[in-house]
Amino acid sequence: MSAQIIYGKSISDSIRQELLHEVETFKSKGITPGLVVILVGEDPASQVYVRNKAKACEQLGYYSEVVRVPAETTQDELLELIKKYNTQENINGILVQLPLPKHIEEKAIIDAISVEKDVDGFHPENVGNLMIGDDALLPCTPSGVIELLKRTGNHPAGKHAVVIGRSNIVGKPVAMLLLRENATVTICHSRTQNIEEMARQADILVVAVGIPKLVKKDWVKPGAVVIDVGVNRLPDGKLCGDVDYDDVLDVAGWVTPVPGGVGPMTITMLMANTLKSAKRAHE
Ligand SMILES: Nc1nc(=O)c2c([nH]1)NC[C@@H]1CN(c3ccc(C(=O)N[C@@H](CCC(=O)O)C(=O)O)cc3)C=[N+]21
Numbered sequence: 001m002s003a004q005i006i007y008g009k010s011i012s013d014s015i016r017q018e019l020l021h022e023v024e025t026f027k028s029k030g031i032t033p034g035l036v037v038i039l040v041g042e043d044p045a046s047q048v049y050v051r052n053k054a055k056a057c058e059q060l061g062y063y064s065e066v067v068r069v070p071a072e073t074t075q076d077e078l079l080e081l082i083k084k085y086n087t088q089e090n091i092n093g094i095l096v097q098l099p100l101p102k103h104i105e106e107k108a109i110i111d112a113i114s115v116e117k118d119v120d121g122f123h124p125e126n127v128g129n130l131m132i133g134d135d136a137l138l139p140c141t142p143s144g145v146i147e148l149l150k151r152t153g154n155h156p157a158g159k160h161a162v163v164i165g166r167s168n169i170v171g172k173p174v175a176m177l178l179l180r181e182n183a184t185v186t187i188c189h190s191r192t193q194n195i196e197e198m199a200r201q202a203d204i205l206v207v208a209v210g211i212p213k214l215v216k217k218d219w220v221k222p223g224a225v226v227i228d229v230g231v232n233r234l235p236d237g238k239l240c241g242d243v244d245y246d247d248v249l250d251v252a253g254w255v256t257p258v259p260g261g262v263g264p265m266t267i268t269m270l271m272a273n274t275l276k277s278a279k280r281a282h283e
Pocket residue numbers: 048049052095096097098099120140231239258259260261262263264266267
């Protein structure tokens with residue numbers, strides 16, 4: 001038996017098609033969603049993502065700006081830039097690409113982005129609303145994971161979901177969203193004992209730790225859904241996940257590839273958030 005592959009790229013394409021219809025209705029009222037992506041410094045991996053985001057904007061007919069500032073930009077200068085976009089009416093979403101250079105405090109930057117334009121869903125008020133279950137801009141990768149599950153018929157309700165990783169960007173929010181979908185959720189991390197055994201309890205296993213090929217077939221319950229959030233650039237330039245894809249293939253029921261799995265969904269959910277923010281701004 002071999003796992004079914006979850007083609008994030010094609011699921012992402014069909015969501016973009018749905019978004020395109022919505023955008024067209026919206027634009028017929030003379031309103032265009034706008035996104036600004038701010039890139040500090042020249043990290044080559046970030047360049048690729050930023051390019052993909054700009055491409056998605058073009059595809060959907062959004063207004064988009066990419067602002068590139070040098071790595072030496074001060075925190076105050078960056079805060080000024082954010083303030084400008086906070087008040088600029090043609091901009092509905094502000095994304096400051098992370099990680100930032102060490103002399104800039106990420107928290108100060110995230111806090112400065114207006115809650116309404118926080119399309120990453122990283123602002124404390126959006127995080128709080130996610131936790132409470134109120135309406136919020138949800139973080140893109142976690143909501144992409146939920147979409148992948150639902151659109152392949154793998155509804156989380158009643159399932160045991162095990163999340164490996166506890167970052168603010170993926171692990172914690174994806175656990176919260178799974179809980180909201182009525183899964184029973186376990187969060188594992190670097191200090192978890194018997195992590196392999198924990199993972200093997202999962203009906204849905206979400207891995208977001210940034211360790212290439214950490215998860216082997218012994219970690220996977222037969223038939224489980226394995227969602228690989230890892231994006232690790234290997235020395236040869238190739239992209240690889242946190243899951244040993246070839247190894248788990250004959251044990252898992254479902255598995256996401258890297259690339260072509262969660263990555264494209266992240267950008268699509270960013271587009272969905274930007275549209276949501278634009279709609280709210282014109283209510
Ligand atoms: N403020 C902020 N928000 C982010 O959402 C954010 C960020 N900072 N910093 C970096 C990470 C990483 N990230 C990815 C987005 C798309 C792909 C993606 O589309 N990946 C393609 C392949 C791309 C390639 O070939 O490199 C795939 O997996 O198929 C990957 C990674 C967003 N991030």
